[in-house]
Amino acid sequence: VLKALWSDGALRVTMDPEVIFRIGDRRFLTKLYLRKDALEPSSLIASLQMLRESYPRGGYQVAILDCERGLIHRDTRLSPDSVILLRTTAAQYIGIWRLLESGERPSRVTEIS
Numbered sequence: 001v002l003k004a005l006w007s008d009g010a011l012r013v014t015m016d017p018e019v020i021f022r023i024g025d026r027r028f029l030t031k032l033y034l035r036k037d038a039l040e041p042s043s044l045i046a047s048l049q050m051l052r053e054s055y056p057r058g059g060y061q062v063a064i065l066d067c068e069r070g071l072i073h074r075d076t077r078l079s080p081d082s083v084i085l086l087r088t089t090a091a092q093y094i095g096i097w098r099l100l101e102s103g104e105r106p107s108r109v110t111e112i113s
Contacts, residue, residue: 004054008090010097015054019065028063028074029055036068046089048075049082 004015017029031051033039044064051062052075064073 006050006054008087009094011090011094013050015051017051017055017062020060027060028072029060030063030065030072033064033066034068038069039064039066039073042085042089044073045077045082046086048073048078049086051075052078052082053086 006013006015018032019028019030021028021030029051031047047064048062051064055062062075065071066073
């Protein structure tokens with residue numbers, strides 16, 4: 001699978017699924033999640049939506065495999081609100097980046113959710 005570029009405004013993200021597998025007659029482009037901490041629901045949905053937008057064609061569904069817990073999170077979790085969540089998360093990253101570029105140094109960075 002080739003890498004894909006996802007973008008929103010000034011933000012550009014290279015998507016590169018690690019695994020393609022089949023469940024029944026469905027093929028999944030899959031990112032692996034290897035961290036010990038649990039995936040936050042909003043991060044999971046934003047990531048699934050970004051994958052879906054990066055690979056809109058090709059007969060694939062998208063998924064994230066949580067290797068620590070043995071769970072597969074499929075794009076069946078996506079809804080029209082998923083697009084809004086992804087765009088909001090992207091805007092947060094762009095805002096933080098612009099502040100850092102302008103010389104702002106936060107005493108504490110809150111986690112983007």
